[in-house]
Amino acid sequence: MIRDVLKSGGRAVTAWCNIPSTVTAEIVAQQGFDCIGVDLQHGLIDYQRAVEMIQVINAYTTNVVARIPWNDPAITMKVLDAGYMGIICPMVNNRRDAELLVGNCTYPPMGRRSFGPIRAGRIYRDKPFQNAVEDVVVIAMIETREGLDNVEEIVSTPGIDGIYVGPGDLSVSFGDYPSVDPTNPAVAAGIETARRAARAHGSFAGIACDSAALAKRRFDQGFDMATIGMDHTMFGAALAGALKAARTLD
Amino acid sequence: MIRDVLKSGGRAVTAWCNIPSTVTAEIVAQQGFDCIGVDLQHGLIDYQRAVEMIQVINAYTTNVVARIPWNDPAITMKVLDAGYMGIICPMVNNRRDAELLVGNCTYPPMGRRSFGPIRAGRIYRDKPFQNAVEDVVVIAMIETREGLDNVEEIVSTPGIDGIYVGPGDLSVSFGDYPSVDPTNPAVAAGIETARRAARAHGSFAGIACDSAALAKRRFDQGFDMATIGMDHTMFGAALAGALKAARTLD
Amino acid sequence: MIRDVLKSGGRAVTAWCNIPSTVTAEIVAQQGFDCIGVDLQHGLIDYQRAVEMIQVINAYTTNVVARIPWNDPAITMKVLDAGYMGIICPMVNNRRDAELLVGNCTYPPMGRRSFGPIRAGRIYRDKPFQNAVEDVVVIAMIETREGLDNVEEIVSTPGIDGIYVGPGDLSVSFGDYPSVDPTNPAVAAGIETARRAARAHGSFAGIACDSAALAKRRFDQGFDMATIGMDHTMFGAALAGALKAARTLD
Amino acid sequence: MIRDVLKSGGRAVTAWCNIPSTVTAEIVAQQGFDCIGVDLQHGLIDYQRAVEMIQVINAYTTNVVARIPWNDPAITMKVLDAGYMGIICPMVNNRRDAELLVGNCTYPPMGRRSFGPIRAGRIYRDKPFQNAVEDVVVIAMIETREGLDNVEEIVSTPGIDGIYVGPGDLSVSFGDYPSVDPTNPAVAAGIETARRAARAHGSFAGIACDSAALAKRRFDQGFDMATIGMDHTMFGAALAGALKAARTLD
Amino acid sequence: MIRDVLKSGGRAVTAWCNIPSTVTAEIVAQQGFDCIGVDLQHGLIDYQRAVEMIQVINAYTTNVVARIPWNDPAITMKVLDAGYMGIICPMVNNRRDAELLVGNCTYPPMGRRSFGPIRAGRIYRDKPFQNAVEDVVVIAMIETREGLDNVEEIVSTPGIDGIYVGPGDLSVSFGDYPSVDPTNPAVAAGIETARRAARAHGSFAGIACDSAALAKRRFDQGFDMATIGMDHTMFGAALAGALKAARTLD
Amino acid sequence: MIRDVLKSGGRAVTAWCNIPSTVTAEIVAQQGFDCIGVDLQHGLIDYQRAVEMIQVINAYTTNVVARIPWNDPAITMKVLDAGYMGIICPMVNNRRDAELLVGNCTYPPMGRRSFGPIRAGRIYRDKPFQNAVEDVVVIAMIETREGLDNVEEIVSTPGIDGIYVGPGDLSVSFGDYPSVDPTNPAVAAGIETARRAARAHGSFAGIACDSAALAKRRFDQGFDMATIGMDHTMFGAALAGALKAARTLD
DSSP: OHHHHHHTTSOEEEEEEOSOOHHHHHHHHTTOOSEEEEESSSSSOOHHHHHHHHHHHTTTOSOEEEEOSSSOHHHHHHHHHTTOOEEEESOOOSHHHHHHHHHHHSOTTTOOOOSOOTTHHHHTTTOTTHHHHHHOEEEEEEOSHHHHHTHHHHHTSTTOOEEEEOHHHHHHHTTSOOOSSOOOHHHHHHHHHHHHHHHHTTOEEEEOOSSHHHHHHHHHHTOSEEEEEEHHHHHHHHHHHHHHHHHHOO | OHHHHHHTTSOEEEEEEOSOOHHHHHHHHTTOOSEEEEESSSSSOOHHHHHHHHHHHTTTOSOEEEEOSSSOHHHHHHHHHTTOOEEEESOOOSHHHHHHHHHHHSOTTTOOOOSOOTTHHHHTTTOTTHHHHHHOEEEEEEOSHHHHHTHHHHHTSTTOOEEEEOHHHHHHHTTSOOOSSOOOHHHHHHHHHHHHHHHHTTOEEEEOOSSHHHHHHHHHHTOSEEEEEEHHHHHHHHHHHHHHHHHHOO | OHHHHHHTOSOEEEEEEOSOOHHHHHHHHTTOOSEEEEESSSSSOOHHHHHHHHHHHTTTOSOEEEEOSSSOHHHHHHHHHTTOOEEEESOOOSHHHHHHHHHHHSOTTTOOOOSOOTTHHHHTTTOTTHHHHHHOEEEEEEOSHHHHHTHHHHHTSTTOOEEEEOHHHHHHHTTSOOOSSOOOHHHHHHHHHHHHHHHHTTOEEEEOOSSHHHHHHHHHHTOSEEEEEEHHHHHHHHHHHHHHHHHHOO | OHHHHHHTTSOEEEEEEOSOOHHHHHHHHTTOOSEEEEESSSSSOOHHHHHHHHHHHTTTOSOEEEEOSSSOHHHHHHHHHTTOOEEEESOOOSHHHHHHHHHHHSOTTTOOOOSOOTTHHHHTTTOTTHHHHHHOEEEEEEOSHHHHHTHHHHHTSTTOOEEEEOHHHHHHHTTSOOOSSOOOHHHHHHHHHHHHHHHHTTOEEEEOOSSHHHHHHHHHHTOSEEEEEEHHHHHHHHHHHHHHHHHHOO | OHHHHHHTOSOEEEEEEOSOOHHHHHHHHTTOOSEEEEESSSSSOOHHHHHHHHHHHTTTOSOEEEEOSSSOHHHHHHHHHTTOOEEEESOOOSHHHHHHHHHHHSOTTTOOOOSOOTTHHHHTTTOTTHHHHHHOEEEEEEOSHHHHHTHHHHHTSTTOOEEEEOHHHHHHHTTSOOOSSOOOHHHHHHHHHHHHHHHHTTOEEEEOOSSHHHHHHHHHHTOSEEEEEEHHHHHHHHHHHHHHHHHHOO | OHHHHHHTTSOEEEEEEOSOOHHHHHHHHTTOOSEEEEESSSSSOOHHHHHHHHHHHTTTOSOEEEEOSSSOHHHHHHHHHTTOOEEEESOOOSHHHHHHHHHHHSOTTTOOOOSOOTTHHHHTTTOTTHHHHHHOEEEEEEOSHHHHHTHHHHHTSTTOOEEEEOHHHHHHHTTSOOOSSOOOHHHHHHHHHHHHHHHHTTOEEEEOOSSHHHHHHHHHHTOSEEEEEEHHHHHHHHHHHHHHHHHHOO
16 A cells, blocks of 8 residues: 555655656556656646556555645545545645645545545545545645645644655755755755644655656655656656757767 | 758668657757658657657657658658658668669659649648659668668669668678677678668668767768667656656766 | 426436446437436446447437536536536535536526537537526436435425435435445435435435336336446346356256 | 748637637648637637547647636647647736746746647657747737736746737636627727737737628738637528528518 | 438438547537438547447437448457447448448347347347347448449448448549549549439449538439538538638728 | 467456556456456446556456457457457457458458557567467357357357457347346347357367356356456445445444
């Protein structure tokens, strides 16, 4: 279960899917990443495609999380019903946001999720009801100054299992150009503050990166989970590199 | 026009699309390759997706060819009507195959193509009829021993504009394991024979490669067009490399 | 019109579509159910597929309702514009929820629906504007303890035409494991309370079931509409039964 | 850029896409309209199709706007990330609505848009961050009596670039049957009021029409942008006209 | 049944679908044409979309025929199984072509069609086997000089119900530029020859046109069925006309 | 591997997919059938959907075969490249048909399959070339009188691994109405003849059934593989039964 992976304290190397395709999703799944993220926020993926993608990804792993486009009950419950066992929610800025998120991910009495795990119930059929309560991983993105200011109350919200730091939006929030590896000391310090807050409350901490090298640095810093880049940028870079090589080789 | 690119005698660095996605197709198209191949044979792409893909690719370039799954009139005429201005046909083994191919790609009196260039007519609207006669590029794959034996009669078939060598199938045809860069001297010699035959008849010669380095060697050998690998393998390799790096960096 | 069916006081045997397919939808529609529900909440169906499905279902019947994923104006208005003439909204817990729902389903002055019945206007072309006011059926799900407590104010909300009881979520709301046929006397009593409240206000009452036998019991209890199970579970059960039979027959 | 077109004070003749198809979208784009609207509100189009459609439309023009189904952050940010550089938002009724809309379209400090312009960043790659701040066009629909009453505070909201008047809903709001060309003097006056308010604040003003003749009248009235009808109605009318002609010609 | 329509001797005004969309197909079907053609040859439509399209079209009419891309058993039998009750086959040039076509459309002993009318059997469920023998309409396109020379042997082939003349390809076959209304006397005479041959053998005769006026002329000439243009050209023309009007009105 | 299952001499209970949906395919795959058939002939499924379906089915099993629409190299090689490891070909009537089929399924020197196992190579990555030679299962349908007459030469064709009897078409071939369980003694005898011929040559024998009871009889008769019915008919029957029950229960 993705919960075990993320909460193990290991270094979960994570792939990130933005391309709306079962074919690229399968190739990603075949690599053996510790975790796969399917991005319904910035990725070019909507719900219907996200269902097809997890159907294929599940052939290889259940360690998959969905980033939802916004803190909204409809899409949150729909991706959970489709079998995603982890939710990454953007722009969790305060306790209210965190509680709303947890409420959408959990059944009463904790939350307000409606029962009807159409596909999740088939995949995890021994305990279609309990697993949602026990096994779904709820991850709050810390990616604004406000979120950073309120990180303690966010990570201490019952039901929040971890955080995922978005350095790009965090930079913007500090008035900088978006950067995946911010040099602004205030932003860098904020990232560490968030990580420590998570750790202090027994939550894991993940962060968006754009390379193996940066992921490695983040793991060394103490992060539990890090992406190594997005599928579409890695794809574009591979093509661009080969084209350039073909034109410049002597 | 793709005809101009391929017949210019330059070194046409070519991308190869096997993933059935407008998103990956657009990323490929944004790189500036001299030519893009959309593979309906081994690629996981059928006609409907191939239409959507060329609609998007044409935003960037008209230098795109379709590899059809077999030497068959239905799919050949359909992709031409959809706006593909180049056809690569697998397994052209003799004069009869070559004439069948040309016949499917050209209007009477040369061939038997039916007139109805639904999308091609909109794209190339100044001359929806003539362009098909003058501008469509017809490429025969030389990838069997039989094709090699008959390469002269193939390249001299009126309407054949070029060849595209498939080293993998050619290796198999010689009893070897498929290889994109055959070491069997007979196969290597056959590749050069095909290239020279094409050149001698004023046809261009392309060949499948799997890296910029190999493409460079083929260009140096005198080939006019070379692929540098397939989209899905480049994608997989990029992901695998990053994952390995993230796990092994110290 | 679905309004006539549901408000006739008959026993509307209802099919429930969770599979995102025009082919299964057509098979459902061919059976002659009194009503068909297309589930955009727990079903694996999003808007685009729901459009294709109603296009096909309408070949057989207009007695079709959409369950929306949440009480949200965007999806509510979109499915209405697509030609769904009935809306089932989950988790209507109080007067405010009910008014929000009605507001999204009706044009001013009653509500806030925006005029633009792209497909509905073509299907019901004699009165594209009036029909939406007069003919759209608005159904509130009673499926929480709060909803039960407020059932009077919900069913008395102008524009609410009926209720649809969700026994599974209602069970959860009472602290039980979700059950389509709750044995907890408090839940069972709550279901009857909801039914009576609807009846007392001239509204019809529907309820989710999972078999013909249970539907029959609900009809006998006085419910006007009952589902007999979901398409994907009936499909799975049919397959499992046949497989087991093939393995055990002697 | 669409911003330049709309703010030029010219007469932007605008096409309107309701049909969820890359093929019809491409035909629309080939005509040379000054602006193209893709309608995710009343159109039968959802996000995934809207991505494919803009991929194809961008082959011809970047002058394209999306009408979102509702004033909601998720879909707003998703279509912006997909490369739409203009947003038309329905039912902007007051300052709060306008600020919410602007907030969803702009990065901090102005708004709350999350950074991740997956496709927009590739299309406008010189300045993926700045362009969103500077170049995205934010258009508020004035289509209710409340919106008309508050039009001053709407058009003066920082970040609102223009208005788009919806005469149909405006008619309904005044108690009339929806009309694209209202004869009710109060509604007609309201349309002019809105236009003047926009003009007075340096915003442009667009309006929905259903014919070239009406669009012409609106341009003469001082509107900067007008639609000439919807793709599906123009398609249906063309077919109906030809059928009638074929049956009645002598 | 389409057979009745086409063989009634009336003037069957026919629409022609090239756009791969259930939405445009439904709009076409709503107009009340006597017959609808779905074009899998020149149209941008493949089998899967053609299934969805006939599912929707059948809500309005069963008078629908499919033009197959080529005289091939696979696609012919697949569209028949999907519920198309009429087949138009391009490029039927001689008795052998005609017999192959009939053989693909009919069950033994007449032909070689395999039994498995998945959807047709549901639609015409009283006689899933017989109807295919009795009710499927088989139409041979006469569109080459060779076909014209052999028209007698084609129309007299048992199982051929009618012809559909393709003036464009016929013009090409005579060495002319493709024209839907050929002025070359030899081509014009050939069209009349084909029509008479069909009539003489009790077959009906249809022909491709591009306007109501031309269709009218063809009906007056004695043709039983005529198209009035293609969906995508009518769509493009309607848009272009409106745009031009909006720019030139004074 | 499917080869092991089918050649084990066990009783392979087989499911049959005609519905073009990854969701129904996944439900089928979850049941634990010994073998799954995806029908591209009579099923409403084309290549692109068949790729998505096997991606999902492979999450549960690799015991899956594709029935191709006709004995054609293009579709045969495409489904093999997509990862189907078994091919069922309709209407194999003689030695030439059988050799053509084997040739399309095998690499040289045995056959003419082109090398490029895009997805199969990823799934069976240890031996992308050899497996195709050793592991692909080639199944000839015996379903005509001619096929029956030539069954010896068919099953003795090198590379033919088994037969699949089609009782429906066989009945038709004998002049009867299609029946899955023919009572005509000549047809029944023919079925047994085919089975024995297969057995005598070390091939396995499968047969189409429509119920567990019939499958059981066929297993008892000595068949190695039997379908128990088609997905869409089992689905329709389950719905019809429940509807009838709901209407008739007292």
